[in-house]
Every structure is written in structure tokens, then in C-alpha cells.
Amino acid sequence: AQRVTQPEKLLSVFKGAPVELKCNYSYSGSPELFWYVQYSRQRLQLLLRHISRESIKGFTADLNKGETSFHLKKPFAQEEDSAMYYCALSRGSTLGRLYFGRGTQLTVWP
Amino acid sequence: DAGVIQSPRHEVTEMGQEVTLRCKPISGHDYLFWYRQTMMRGLELLIYFNNNVPIDDSGMPEDRFSAKMPNASFSTLKIQPSEPRDSAVYFCASRREYTQYFGPGTRLTVL
Numbered sequence: 589a590q591r592v593t594q595p596e597k598l599l600s601v602f603k604g605a606p607v608e609l610k611c612n613y614s615y616s617g618s619p620e621l622f623w624y625v626q627y628s629r630q631r632l633q634l635l636l637r638h639i640s641r642e643s644i645k646g647f648t649a650d651l652n653k654g655e656t657s658f659h660l661k662k663p664f665a666q667e668e669d670s671a672m673y674y675c676a677l678s679r680g681s682t683l684g685r686l687y688f689g690r691g692t693q694l695t696v697w698p
Numbered sequence: 699d700a701g702v703i704q705s706p707r708h709e710v711t712e713m714g715q716e717v718t719l720r721c722k723p724i725s726g727h728d729y730l731f732w733y734r735q736t737m738m739r740g741l742e743l744l745i746y747f748n749n750n751v752p753i754d755d756s757g758m759p760e761d762r763f764s765a766k767m768p769n770a771s772f773s774t775l776k777i778q779p780s781e782p783r784d785s786a787v788y789f790c791a792s793r794r795e796y797t798q799y800f801g802p803g804t805r806l807t808v809l
Contacts, residue, residue, distance in 0.1 A: 620796065631701070632741075632789065632800040674741060678796070685731065685754060686798060690740035 590615040592677050594689035601665050602697050609660040609692045611649075611675030619677045621651055621658040622686065626672040635660075635673070645669070665696045702801035704790050710807045716778040719804045722771055723792030731798065732765055732775050733789040741789075747773065780808045 591614045601607045613619060623635040636644045638651040638658060649660045658675060672693050676686040703722040711717055723730050731746040745755040747767045755765070762781070767773040777784055785808050791798040 622796075624798075631802055632791075634797050637796065684729075684748075685743055685746055688741045688743075 590619070590677055590679065590687050592675050592687050592689035594673075594675055594692050596692045597690065598693050598695070600695045600697060603667055604664050607662050607665040607669070607694065607696070609673050609675075609694065611658045611660065611689060613656050613658065613675075613677050615656075615677060615679065617679055619679060621649070622676040622678070623647070623649055623658075623660050624674040624676055624688075626674070628671070632674070665694075667696045667698055670694055670696045702790055702792050702799050704788075704801035704804050706804060707802060708805045708807075710809065711780055712809050713781055714779045715808075716776065717780045717784075717806060717808075719775040719788050719790075719806070721773045721775070721790030721801060723773070723790070724794070724799055725771065727792035727794045727799070728770075729793040729798075730767060730773050731789075731791040731793070732773070733791065735787045735789060735803070736785075744775070777806075780806075782808045784808050 593612045595610050621638040624632050625635040626632045647660055647662045649658050651658050672691050674691045675689040678686050705720045728749050732744040734742045734744055742757055744757045745765045746753055750767045763777055765775045785806055787803045787805050789803045790801045
């Protein structure tokens with residue numbers, strides 16, 4: 589069975605500090621991992637996908653198959669990064685559904 | 699493009715009443731998903747369709763919940779009878795390729 593775990597429900601940092609949102613997964617196959625973000629009063633939207641290996645809004649995430657992790661990182665947090673972040677997994681090529689973690693609420697203080 | 703459209707945006711009803719939530723996916727998307735979001739349980743997948751056919755409804759909490767997709771541009775999620783524990787934000791999402799696009803959600807309050 590597949591599972592996505594985000595151990596931190598809440599995370600607070602000060603502006604300019606580094607931030608790391610943790611995501612661990614369990615799946616025996618080759619997963620595709622995603623980060624979705626929900627800003628206040630906005631729709632849930634895709635932030636980044638591990639296959640793209642791109643940086644979006646200064647965020648990066650590396651898939652570590654050995655540690656089964658897909659942590660989201662940003663070297664210098666900004667106030668506008670405050671949002672709910674969800675890690676999600678799909679079962680490789682059979683995309684079908686996404687399996688979401690419980691989410692981490694990030695607050696960046698001025 | 700208005701994206702995924704959901705109606706109503708807010709619904710307040712009394713316990714025992716029937717509630718119908720509506721969703722219009724993005725044109726050309728072949729998958730449609732219904733989610734429920736609560737503080738306690740986070741984001742839960744209720745059911746999803748592929749080309750209008752229900753593929754997995756294992757997340758539907760009980761028989762009080764039902765969902766239909768009569769055509770590629772419309773889906774409904776119905777709760778009958780509603781209960782206070784159904785209070786949540788219900789999201790619809792549609793997908794083409796690997797990205798899911800979410801609607802704005804319907805905030806349901808059952809008194």
C-alpha cells in the first residue's frame with residue numbers, strides 16, 4: 589500500500605530563514621511525487637513535480653529513494669510563502685489518483 | 699479559462715436535508731476527482747471518474763454519499779441525508795496528463 593506522511597502539521601519560520609517541509613512516502617514501485625500549495629482564499633495548485641526537477645518560486649524538492657523522502661526546501665523564506673503545503677504521490681505511469689499527505693501549514697513571520 | 703467551476707461556493711443546511719454539489723471540469727480533461735477537506739482528516743479522495751466512468755469510490759464514507767458524471771462537462775456529489783459531521787470543504791478537480799486542477803471548493807455546513 590502507498591502512504592504519504594508529512595510529520596509537521598504546523599511550521600513557523602522568520603522571513604529570510606531557510607525552510608524545509610518534510611515528506612516521506614511508502615510505496616514499493618516507482619512513484620511520482622508532487623507538491624501542491626494552497627494560499628489563503630485560493631485554489632489548491634501544483635507547485636512542483638519531481639520529474640521536472642525545476643525550481644518554482646525558489647522552492648526545490650529532491651526525490652531520495654533511499655530515504656523515501658521528497659522534502660520541499662527554500663533557502664530564504666518570504667512572507668508570501670505562508671500557505672498550506674501538501675505532498676502527493678501517484679503510482680508511476682498509472683497516474684490515476686493522487687495520494688495526499690495531511691498537509692503542513694507554513695507561516696513565515698516578518 | 700475559468701478553470702474548474704464549483705457551485706455553490708457556500709452551503710448551509712440542516713441535518714437530514716439533501717445536499718447537491720456541482721462541478722464543471724476543464725474542457726478536454728478526462729479525469730474528475732471529488733475530495734473532502736477537514737481539519738481533522740486533511741484532504742481525502744472520495745471518488746474519481748475517468749471518461750465519465752467511476753473508477754474508484756472506496757473513499758465515499760457511506761451510502762449517504764453518491765456521485766454522478768452524466769457527461770464530460772458536469773458532475774454532482776449528493777449527500778442524502780446530510781449530517782453535521784459532513785461539514786467540510788468539498789473540492790472537485792479535473793486532470794489532463796499529470797496535473798490536477800482544483801476548483802475553489804464548496805464550504806458545506808450542516809447544522
